[in-house]
Amino acid sequence: MSAEPLLEARSLHVRFRGRGGLVARAVDGVDLEVRRGEVLALVGESGCGKTTLARALLGLERPAEGEVRFEGAPIRYDQRFLRSYRRQVQLVFQDPTGALNPRQTVYEAVAEGIRIQRLPGDEEERVARALARSGLRPPERFASLYPYELSGGQRQRVVIAGAMALEPAVLVADEPVSSLDASVRGEILALMLELVREAGVTILVVTHDLGLAWTVADRIAVMYLGRIVEEGPAEELLARPRHPYTRALLSVVPEVAGMEPQLLVGEAPDPARIPSGCRFHPRCPLLASGEAARLGIEERCRTEDLGLAPVRGAAAGHHAACHAL
Amino acid sequence: MTAPLLRVRDLRVTYRGERGIVPAVRGVSFELDEGETLGLAGESGCGKSTVANALLRLLPRGTEVSGEVLLDGEDVLAMKPGRLRAVRWTEVAIVFQGALHSLNPVQRIGGQIAEAIELHDREADARARVAELLELVGIPARRAADFPHQLSGGQRQRVLIALALACTPRLLVADEPTTALDVTVQAQVLELLERLQRELGLSMLFITHDLATLSYVCRRTAVMYAGRIVEEGPSEDVFRRAAHPYAAALAAAFPVIGDPSFRKRPAGLSGDPPDPRALPSGCPFHPRCPVAEPECARVEVELWPAGEARRAACVRVLGGRS
Numbered sequence: 344m345s346a347e348p349l350l351e352a353r354s355l356h357v358r359f360r361g362r363g364g365l366v367a368r369a370v371d372g373v374d375l376e377v378r379r380g381e382v383l384a385l386v387g388e389s390g391c392g393k394t395t396l397a398r399a400l401l402g403l404e405r406p407a408e409g410e411v412r413f414e415g416a417p418i419r420y421d422q423r424f425l426r427s428y429r430r431q432v433q434l435v436f437q438d439p440t441g442a443l444n445p446r447q448t449v450y451e452a453v454a455e456g457i458r459i460q461r462l463p464g465d466e467e468e469r470v471a472r473a474l475a476r477s478g479l480r481p482p483e484r485f486a487s488l489y490p491y492e493l494s495g496g497q498r499q500r501v502v503i504a505g506a507m508a509l510e511p512a513v514l515v516a517d518e519p520v521s522s523l524d525a526s527v528r529g530e531i532l533a534l535m536l537e538l539v540r541e542a543g544v545t546i547l548v549v550t551h552d553l554g555l556a557w558t559v560a561d562r563i564a565v566m567y568l569g570r571i572v573e574e575g576p577a578e579e580l581l582a583r584p585r586h587p588y589t590r591a592l593l594s595v596v597p598e599v600a601g602m603e604p605q606l607l608v609g610e611a612p613d614p615a616r617i618p619s620g621c622r623f624h625p626r627c628p629l630l631a632s633g634e635a636a637r638l639g640i641e642e643r644c645r646t647e648d649l650g651l652a653p654v655r656g657a658a659a660g661h662h663a664a665c666h667a668l
Numbered sequence: 669m670t671a672p673l674l675r676v677r678d679l680r681v682t683y684r685g686e687r688g689i690v691p692a693v694r695g696v697s698f699e700l701d702e703g704e705t706l707g708l709a710g711e712s713g714c715g716k717s718t719v720a721n722a723l724l725r726l727l728p729r730g731t732e733v734s735g736e737v738l739l740d741g742e743d744v745l746a747m748k749p750g751r752l753r754a755v756r757w758t759e760v761a762i763v764f765q766g767a768l769h770s771l772n773p774v775q776r777i778g779g780q781i782a783e784a785i786e787l788h789d790r791e792a793d794a795r796a797r798v799a800e801l802l803e804l805v806g807i808p809a810r811r812a813a814d815f816p817h818q819l820s821g822g823q824r825q826r827v828l829i830a831l832a833l834a835c836t837p838r839l840l841v842a843d844e845p846t847t848a849l850d851v852t853v854q855a856q857v858l859e860l861l862e863r864l865q866r867e868l869g870l871s872m873l874f875i876t877h878d879l880a881t882l883s884y885v886c887r888r889t890a891v892m893y894a895g896r897i898v899e900e901g902p903s904e905d906v907f908r909r910a911a912h913p914y915a916a917a918l919a920a921a922f923p924v925i926g927d928p929s930f931r932k933r934p935a936g937l938s939g940d941p942p943d944p945r946a947l948p949s950g951c952p953f954h955p956r957c958p959v960a961e962p963e964c965a966r967v968e969v970e971l972w973p974a975g976e977a978r979r980a981a982c983v984r985v986l987g988g989r990s
Contacts, residue, residue, distance in 0.1 A: 388850040494940040524711040525877055525921035526914070526956075529936020536932060551851060554880075557925040558934050581925050595855030596925060597880035606859060607852045610820045 348376035349545050350400055350432065350513055354409035357392075357399050365615035369395040370406070371569030374651070377513065382539055382546045384560035384577070386553060388592075390611055392569040397515050397549045402428050414512075430460050433506035437518040439498035443490040449474070450486040453505045460509055473508035476542060477501070478534050496527040503534065507542065514538070517549040532559050553596050557581055562660070565589045568622045569614055571651060575661030585654050586663040588623050620645040621666060629667055640666040671741060672699040673871050674723075674839060679735035681718050681727065690944050692718040694895035695735075702838070705865060705872045707882030707903060709918065710892035711941045716875050719892075720843045723873075724756055739839075758788055761832035762841040763825075770828065771816040777827050778802075778812025784834040801830040805860060822853035826860065833864070839871045840864075847876065858885055879915075880922040883907040891915040894942050894952035897971060901978030911980035914953045951983070959984065 352375040361367035369392045377383050377400075387393045398404045400411055402418055402425050410417040418428055436442035443452055453470045462469065474482035477500045490498055499519070506514055516535065520528035536559060538544045550556060556563050556577060564574040565586065573586035584590045594602040607626045612618060618625050624644045627635070635641040643666045651662040681693040693715040700706045710716045721727050723737055725744060737744040739759060747755065764770055772780055781801055782794035799809035805826040807819075816824055825845060832840060842861065846854040862885060865872050874886050882889045882903055889903040891912065899912040910916035917937045923930035937956045942948055948955050954964035963983060974980035 388852060494938075496936075496938065496940070524941060525879075526711060526917050526937045527940065528921050529934040530938055531936070532934035533936065536934070553851075554923045554925055554930075558923050558930055559932065578928075578931070592851055593925065595851060597878075597884040597922075604855060604859070606856055610822055610850070610853055 347379050348412075349379040349414060350377040350547070351375065351412040352396065352400060352409065353412060355396070355399060355406050355411065356408040357395050357404050358407045361613070361615040367614040368569050368617055369614050370399060371614070371617060372409075372650070373566075373569070373571055375564055375571060375574075377545060377547050378562075379512075379545055380539065380543060381561040382535070382548060382559050384556035384563045385547060385549045385566060386551065386556050386563055387566035388551055388611060390568075390614065391566045392614065393549050393566045394517055396566065397434075397517055397547065400547065401432055401434055401515055403434075426460070430462075430509045431511050432513045432515060433509060433511040435503055435506050435514055435516040435519055438522040439495065439502045440490065440522070442502050443498060445490050447489075448486065449479070449488050449490075449493070449501050449504075452490075452501055453508050456505055456509050462509070469508055470504075473504040474501075476507055476538070477504035478530075478537075479504060494527070495523050496530050499523060499531050500534065503531075503538075507538065507544075510542075511544065513545045513547065515547045515549070518551070519548060520555065521550075521552070528555075535559060553581065553593060565592070568611055568617055570622060570664065572623065572665070573661075573663040574651065575654075575663075576658060579658040579661050583657065583661075585657065585661070585668055586623075586665050587627050587629050587667070589663075591628060620647055621649060621664070635667065638667055673702045673704075673740060674700040674873075675736070675738040675741075676719075676723070677736040677738070679719065679722060679737065680733070681715070681722050682732040683718075683728070684730055684732065685728070688945055691947075692895055692944055693722065696892070696895075696897055697735075698890055698897065698900065700839070700871050700873060702871055703865075703869045705874060705886040705888070707879075707886035707889040708873060708875045708892060709877065709879050709882055709889055709906075711877055711918070713941050713944060714892040715895040715944070716892050717843055720762065720841050720873065720875050723841060724760055724762060725752060726762075754788070757784060757832075757835040757837060759837055760839045760841060761835070761837040762843060763828050763832045763845045764843050771824060773816055776813050776815055777819070781812075781827070781831050781834055784831055788835045797834070801833060802827075804833070804864070805830045806856075820853075821849055822856055825849060825853075825857050829857075829860065829864070833868075836868075837870070839873065841873045841875070843875045844877075845874075846881070847878075854881075861885065878922070879907050879919050891918060894947055895944055896952075896981065897979075898953070898982070899974070899978075899980040900971065901974070901980075905975070905978060911974040911978060911985050912982045913957050913959050913984075915980070917956075917958075951981075 352373045355373045357370040359367045385393050471482040479485040479500050520531050560577040563577045563580045564571045567588050573589045591605045591607050594605040621644050629635045635644050649664050651664050654661045654663050654668050677697050679696045683690040708716045778798045781798045785792050785794045785797050802809050846857050886903050889906045890897045890900040893914045899915040907919050910919050920935035939956045950965040951968050954960040969981050971979040971981045972986050974985045
């Protein structure tokens with residue numbers, strides 16, 4: 344893994360026209376680097392903007408402000424550019440059953456992208472290589488099968504093979520295992536790690552599942568209401584979370600032993616009504632407990648918006664957006 | 669020792685429909701004491717929701733059900749319709765999976781709860797009771813005038829819990845009550861269920877695929893696979909030190925955050941849970957089992973003692989090899 348950013352969001356804003364004419368700021372000023380050869384987990388709850396951010400990184404949403412950069416240059420939104428870009432940065436769908444056409448064989452499903460991209464060389468060879476690489480071996484045994492003849496895990500492998508057939512630099516996997524039965528998830532996660540190790544692919548995994556992030560990610564970025572509120576090396580961030588939102592999130596995950604559960608009040612507000620100051624302040628346990636007042640930062644929490652900054656006394660690369668840090 | 673509140677004995681449920689004959693539950697037995705919590709875990713198709721529905725005879729017409737569901741010693745499966753109606757809600761209530769859609773969108777939530785109360789007790793002061801129930805589940809009583817769409821996902825789930833508690837049942841069956849909710853909201857609802865269970869002395873049967881959640885909410889957990897319970901014991905033991913290889917694999921799907929042994933080492937099983945219409949021979953788990961032995965393809969063992977207050981259905985436990 345190198346520190347070189349392969350895919351980047353810079354001051355990225357994506358807005359939607361919301362209910363009642365309000366503007367939803369789904370992505371509200373995000374700076375994020377996906378580094379070559381790493382697995383980055385983008386973690387957050389529903390409505391936090393993580394899927395919109397991923398779509399913007401894929402070139403599927405046009406930012407209102409800021410830019411997406413790939414290999415050091417901003418991406419463009421003309422058809423020509425996007426077609427070659429999508430070969431490089433591939434989306435893996437969350438539900439393999441929905442993503443596969445039931446009337447298409449495994450071969451056809453995997454070959455489709457190759458045809459759309461008009462990749463040179465022998466199609467059969469590319470398909471066979473992608474299937475083998477995705478753990479469907481020997482490939483000829485699977486090529487003529489239909490989705491209903493496969494297990495859920497095998498279907499997800501076909502979807503991944505379809506992406507891998509284009510030899511992309513980056514896979515963006517949005518909840519890649521959430522539609523699979525729990526006992527099957529591990530093999531797909533293992534495959535993803537194998538692709539990083541053996542095919543040199545970089546993975547951005549978008550998930551609500553911190554356990555998944557702990558299992559596969561090198562680095563983690565936590566998103567809340569359109570912003571990254573904390574990011575850092577996975578071990579450091581999950582073992583020593585600093586942002587009160589990350590801490591609360593971790594404290595209520597049953598897979599974490601020994602943390603006093605910290606229940607947040609209410610639910611995340613609508614991205615059309617992002618609170619002033621620190622966007623987390625209305626739910627922040629530091630304010631509710633009076634800790635923020637004791638630290639003399641309460642006023643700033645309520646009025647002063649803030650971005651990520653290095654966390655004092657933490658490992659390199661551990662950043663958080665909190666007035667208390 | 670007093671008799672358990674709920675005693676399920678050799679419950680078998682077979683669906684007959686367009687999809688053929690589906691033996692969804694193949695001999696399930698368990699007990700639940702007054703004030704106790706039992707988790708029923710397993711993946712899609714394992715029969716856990718069928719068990720929940722069978723407890724209150726909420727299965728489609730034509731479904732074959734055998735065995736006994738003894739509620740305070742009285743067999744629910746043998747009850748006359750009038751008695752069954754009385755037992756539903758007042759003795760046993762269910763909070764369903766995907767329940768966010770089961771509220772009537774055009775009726776105020778207070779009205780919906782009041783309806784359930786009045787159905788069983790015409791004398792009741794429904795209005796006061798609605799207010800009391802809403803406050804109990806952490807929703808201000810004034811919200812009784814709201815329509816479901818005015819509430820958040822977590823609040824709607826709370827309303828459904830209030831609805832289930834309308835007639836002060838003794839047993840609450842919660843079928844994936846938090847699955848559709850976000851982690852922080854899920855935590856709020858779990859905390860609520862735990863508090864209600866404690867304060868009202870409710871018995872609770874909590875059904876989910878999420879073993880980690882069960883270890884947090886329920887004292888005991890039973891794991892189902894292919895229509896049977898394959899392991900049962902104190903939740904913490906089942907989750908951390910499973911005796912049955914399937915329960916162990918399911919537990920491994922919920923990594924312990926902070927435990928380095930889970931880092932970059934995802935564990936999983938290949939293949940899918942079996943189709944109940946075409947179960948493998950012998951132990952139905954044997955084709956996916958990492959430690960299967962030749963005899964596993966031939967024999968399906970019963971639940972067998974596997975340590976203190978624990979049972980597991982595996983030849984390795986039987987032979988003391990686990």
